[in-house]
Amino acid sequence: MKTMITGSQGMLGQYLVEVFESAGHKVISATRKDLDITDIESVLSFVQDKKPEVIINAAAYNLVDKVEEPEIFELAMKINAKGPENLAKAAQIVHARFVHFSTDYVFDGEKGDYYQEDDTPNPISKYGETKLEGERLALQACDKTFICRVVKLFGNQATGESGKEGFIDIMLRLNRDLPDLKIADDEYGLPTYALDAARAVLELMEKDYCPGIYHLVNEGEPVSVYGFAKEVFEAMGITENYRPCPRSDFPRLAKCPHYSPLANTKFPKLRPRTEALAEFLSNHPSFPRRG
Template sequence: MKIIITGAQGMLGQQLVEVFKNAGHEVISAKRQDLDITNKDQVLSFVQNQKPDVIINAAAYNFVDKVEDAEFYPLALAINADGPRNLALAARENGALVVHYSSDYVFEGTKQDGYDENDEPRPISKYGQTKLEGEKAIQESTDNYYICRTAKIFGAPGSGSNIKESFPSLMLQIAKEKPELKIVDEEFGSPTYVVDIAQATLEMIKDSVPSGIYHLVNEGEPVTWYGFAKEVFDIAGVTTPYNPISSSEFNPRPAARPVNSSLKNTKWKKLRPRLEALREFLEK
């Protein structure tokens, strides 16, 4: 198959490129300088010229707090909603499947047992709203789609601009620099390894699963940032002292976060346990 992957320099995008190339597919890595997904005419022309079987959108604006600022909100909306719409329209016109990644932040976070694919989204931040708008844009533009929600992704950093280290790497770095750490012990979620998301995406396409919304998260009990840090430090053998704090004790953040945005995968094969995935990542 011929696959276009947008956001190919990002943390998830680079893993998608590797997984699909290793599986023998022809991959067109569409970096930001190659394709502006917010430009409808450019997207339609690019896709028409390439004639892919699948378009995978791993491009996103994920600076959660910046989106609350009126200066950055239009850019986030363009990338997270207009871009997916353009890609879905182009996919429909060319008979291609479109795969798009969304976020646990489309949920308000009040359900104690987490959210499955059929729960109604109700974001509490502008970032979450832009991601929900992206989901709606896909569904309004094509019938041939996979919307894959995931959460708190970790893996090797991307190679493009605005590189963000994932939480495990950041915690290990800070643990080397500071005599003691304070970590928020709130905001339960489902941390997930980008390698497993990419592999699951490949298998979904191979199996021709029905169009719809899927939750792709590693198996395991939901954890707070403190709980996730504990898993990281236990595996890595970190001895730096660390203590839990509340969100209110942390530096003020403009965007509200869901208290419990953990995702439940009820429609697709279970991904491997988080601790197994985390150990693999940390030992690389």
């Protein structure tokens, strides 16, 4: 299965490349230097030349607060909405399946329960607006589009020129650097291991699931940002220098859904978060070793 992956140097993109190559599929990695997904002519030329059977878009602009700025909102709309539309149009032309990643930020967090795949979105941030528009345009442009919503991914740090730290590395660094680390305890979701999300996408493609919207999340109880950080710290043997606080202690430009766990009702359950986190941390360079 010839598979093209954009954003292949990002956290999720790296795992997608690894998982698909390990399964014996030919992977075409498309970094920002290789392809500008916001340029329709470049996208059509690239895709028609490579002729992939599957196109997976793991590229995104996800600096949530920055997107509230008008100029950055315009840029984010190009990357998060126009880019997926361009890729979906190209996929339609070459009869490929198209996979696009979205987020719980398409919801407002007011439901008070898990969000299912067919719940009506209502983003409360500009970032959420760009992601929802990306979903809409992709589904409209290609009849074999898969929208995969994921939440607070954790995993290995992204590579490339814009390689960002993941949540776990950020928390570990801040715990080292700050004498009193305060972490928001009233914003809940279902953190998910990027490797497990990548494996789920592989299964979606190999087993010929129907196109549509999927929620790919590790199983477990919804957890706050503080609660997840606490799970990490306890596993790493860290007991000091962190405490919970309300998110109002951190003024932000963007509004974030305060309770947005996603329910996976259309795909086999992913493994529990506790198991996935334990596996990831056991291979982390900071994990305490005995002996």
